[in-house]
Amino acid sequence: MEYLINLAILFSIYSMLALSLNMVIGMSGLVSLAQAAFYGIGAYATAIGMTSLGLGFFTTILLGIVINVAIAFVVGKILARFQYDYYAIVSAGLSVIVFSILLNWKKVTNGALGIYGIGKPVVAGYAFYSNSAFLGLALLFTAAIFALYVWIDRSSFGRVLKALREDERLTHVMGYKTKYYKSVIFVLSAALSGIAGAFFASYIAFIDPTTFQLKEGIFLFTIIIVGGLSSAVGSIVGALILISLPEVLRFVGLPYEIAAQLQQIIYGALLVLMMIFKPQGFFGKFRM
Amino acid sequence: MKKLLLGLCVLLALTACDNKKEQTLSKPVIKIGVIDALSGKYAENGQNVRQAIEFAKQDFASSDIDFEFVFEDYGYETKRAAVATNKLINVDKVDALISWSSMAGNVVSPLADKAKLVHFAICNDANVAKGKYNFTHFTPSGPLAEKLVKQIENQQAKSVALFAVYQPALQKHTDAVEQLLQSKGIATERFNFNMDSLDFDLMLEKAKQHNFDVWYICALPPSLDIFLKTFFQKNINVPLVAIDSLLFAQDKAIVEGMSFVTTPDGNKELLDRLTAANGSTNYFSVGYAYDVASLLMKAYSDLYKTTGKIPSSDEVADYLLALKGYHGAVGELVMDKDGIIMSQAVVKKMINGIPTEVEE
Numbered sequence: 086m087e088y089l090i091n092l093a094i095l096f097s098i099y100s101m102l103a104l105s106l107n108m109v110i111g112m113s114g115l116v117s118l119a120q121a122a123f124y125g126i127g128a129y130a131t132a133i134g135m136t137s138l139g140l141g142f143f144t145t146i147l148l149g150i151v152i153n154v155a156i157a158f159v160v161g162k163i164l165a166r167f168q169y170d171y172y173a174i175v176s177a178g179l180s181v182i183v184f185s186i187l188l189n190w191k192k193v194t195n196g197a198l199g200i201y202g203i204g205k206p207v208v209a210g211y212a213f214y215s216n217s218a219f220l221g222l223a224l225l226f227t228a229a230i231f232a233l234y235v236w237i238d239r240s241s242f243g244r245v246l247k248a249l250r251e252d253e254r255l256t257h258v259m260g261y262k263t264k265y266y267k268s269v270i271f272v273l274s275a276a277l278s279g280i281a282g283a284f285f286a287s288y289i290a291f292i293d294p295t296t297f298q299l300k301e302g303i304f305l306f307t308i309i310i311v312g313g314l315s316s317a318v319g320s321i322v323g324a325l326i327l328i329s330l331p332e333v334l335r336f337v338g339l340p341y342e343i344a345a346q347l348q349q350i351i352y353g354a355l356l357v358l359m360m361i362f363k364p365q366g367f368f369g370k371f372r373m
Numbered sequence: 374m375k376k377l378l379l380g381l382c383v384l385l386a387l388t389a390c391d392n393k394k395e396q397t398l399s400k401p402v403i404k405i406g407v408i409d410a411l412s413g414k415y416a417e418n419g420q421n422v423r424q425a426i427e428f429a430k431q432d433f434a435s436s437d438i439d440f441e442f443v444f445e446d447y448g449y450e451t452k453r454a455a456v457a458t459n460k461l462i463n464v465d466k467v468d469a470l471i472s473w474s475s476m477a478g479n480v481v482s483p484l485a486d487k488a489k490l491v492h493f494a495i496c497n498d499a500n501v502a503k504g505k506y507n508f509t510h511f512t513p514s515g516p517l518a519e520k521l522v523k524q525i526e527n528q529q530a531k532s533v534a535l536f537a538v539y540q541p542a543l544q545k546h547t548d549a550v551e552q553l554l555q556s557k558g559i560a561t562e563r564f565n566f567n568m569d570s571l572d573f574d575l576m577l578e579k580a581k582q583h584n585f586d587v588w589y590i591c592a593l594p595p596s597l598d599i600f601l602k603t604f605f606q607k608n609i610n611v612p613l614v615a616i617d618s619l620l621f622a623q624d625k626a627i628v629e630g631m632s633f634v635t636t637p638d639g640n641k642e643l644l645d646r647l648t649a650a651n652g653s654t655n656y657f658s659v660g661y662a663y664d665v666a667s668l669l670m671k672a673y674s675d676l677y678k679t680t681g682k683i684p685s686s687d688e689v690a691d692y693l694l695a696l697k698g699y700h701g702a703v704g705e706l707v708m709d710k711d712g713i714i715m716s717q718a719v720v721k722k723m724i725n726g727i728p729t730e731v732e733e
Contacts (some may be wrong), residue, residue, distance in 0.1 A: 086463070088459050088463040091459040092459075189539075196544060197541050197544045198544060201479045201482075201500050202483075290480075291476075291480050293451065293479075295449075295450075295451070296451050345416070345419075346411075346412055346416070
């Protein structure tokens with residue numbers, strides 16, 4: 086049971102990330118690969134805040150959000166000038182820059198050695214040391230982000246984002262400031278990724294820059310493609326599949342000499358099959 | 374779709390809650406979980422670590438206890454290391470843990486402490502050994518740096534260029550080298566680069582202009598191989614010294630005849646068996662893995678013989694802390710008060726493509 090709780094925590098963290106990414110890619114059609122960067126900034130804000138500055142978990146969440154909003158605001162302004170693959174390339178660039186900073190700014194981030202001993206959240210004297218309590222808290226935040234997603238999706242703001250996704254020029258001609266909409270959703274998504282990063286840092290208790298590389302951004306991208314673009318449920322389902330599938334494969338009972346490699350092959354093959362039979366993802370409302 | 378999801382959840386729940394087969398053996402069984410990088414970029418090392426642990430199990434003669442090793446892959450990713458550890462603790466119900474690499478060690482260490490399980494990490498990160506149940510076994514950066522600096526001093530060097538990749542263990546080695554050199558009045562300049570750096574032209578040109586007496590490299594493939602190729606192509610006529618790195622050079626011919634400071638691999642018999650088993654000559658960490666598995670088995674076995682019952686994690690931890698004069702695969706092992714096994718560095722030379730230990 087404890088193992089399932091641990092998996093559920095990870096699932097919850099990746100659901101937050103997938104929901105925040107789907108706001109940018111699914112809802113707005115902006116192919117962002119910068120999510121790992123904001124995820125990393127959130128994680129480091131919590132790690133540094135809790136271990137070096139003596140801040141509480143929730144204060145570090147706020148700190149991560151503030152930093153992410155500030156960065157996303159500046160980067161979002163630049164990104165708003167781009168579309169499609171150009172948007173992807175520029176956003177991937179941000180991911181590479183942040184990874185390099187996490188590695189090189191040794192005095193603050195401890196470089197490649199990472200930061201260990203990150204604590205658990207404490208609310209009014211109650212510490213979320215047990216995994217089930219931590220899971221409860223993570224699920225609460227996931228539910229809040231889910232609700233926010235659904236609310237935006239149904240709002241007039243969300244409808245403009247979807248219009249922008251379908252035809253940015255036409256939306257602009259109709260009088261909407263498309264750059265403003267693109268920037269706002271990018272900033273919001275970055276802030277939410279920071280929350281997921283804070284939970285990750287506190288859960289694992291150790292972080293190093295390798296977790297927040299561009300490949301993590303691609304993994305998140307895969308989650309929402311498999312689950313379905315522009316769908317809150319799809320984000321959750323995608324996270325569930327991509328987090329639990331490798332774990333299910335641990336129980337297949339293959340010989341140790343080949344188990345790890347075979348698990349990777351099976352995992353890859355299953356993803357290919359899913360894409361063949363469900364090219365739009367499981368709950369996709371939009372296909373790129 | 375709903376059926377698929379439901380099926381996935383049920384399968385996961387069943388497998389996780391699945392109790393292992395009832396033990397019909399009369400001998401008690403001690404399960405040791407191993408968090409190892411069996412896939413990903415360090416898979417070759419990880420597989421060799423696994424093989425060394427299997428050898429240790431074969432070699433350990435215990436008539437009282439059966440030892441079972443359960444290997445879980447973490448693919449050199451923190452999140453997978455956490456999940457693998459949780460599976461070993463909560464599903465496999467292991468009695469002790471072994472992890473490989475500083476990254477895995479840092480993830481496993483707090484989990485082992487919480488679960489009160491003895492954890493032996495094959496790494497040289499002192500943070501990992503914090504807590505009663507955590508131990509590390511890998512030659513620390515200190516002895517490696519001392520041996521390397523001695524080599525540099527022998528060359529009457531006054532300045533050293535330090536090239537190092539951003540990798541936890543290798544950065545620690547380089548930090549130790551830099552501090553020691555500076556304490557001896559030898560000037561240093563640090564050139565750090567990322568794991569996936571593939572162009573060293575500018576960096577080497579810049580360093581060349583400073584006329585350093587000695588160059589030092591601490592890196593891993595693929596950046597290591599490109600660094601070495603660029604270094605030799607540029608005909609940089611300066612002694613190149615290294616910690617570990619040359620072991621991993623893909624093109625062994627390019628480093629033929631060069632000597633470097635590194636960790637001991639293990640006895641020759643163990644290495645020959647490893648090569649015979651999987652054809653690999655990459656012995657990095659192998660001796661340590663063999664020692665760690667042997668030590669854990671010895672601790673359980675000795676304590677069982679004395680008390681007649683399966684020892685608790687506290688008893689095993691106390692036993693390991695008192696370890697003195699144990700002759701392991703990498704030499705004489707002494708445990709310090711923090712749970713860190715001290716072992717010595719060695720000098721090796723690349724002879725016919727095989728790193729061979731040589732006298733200084």
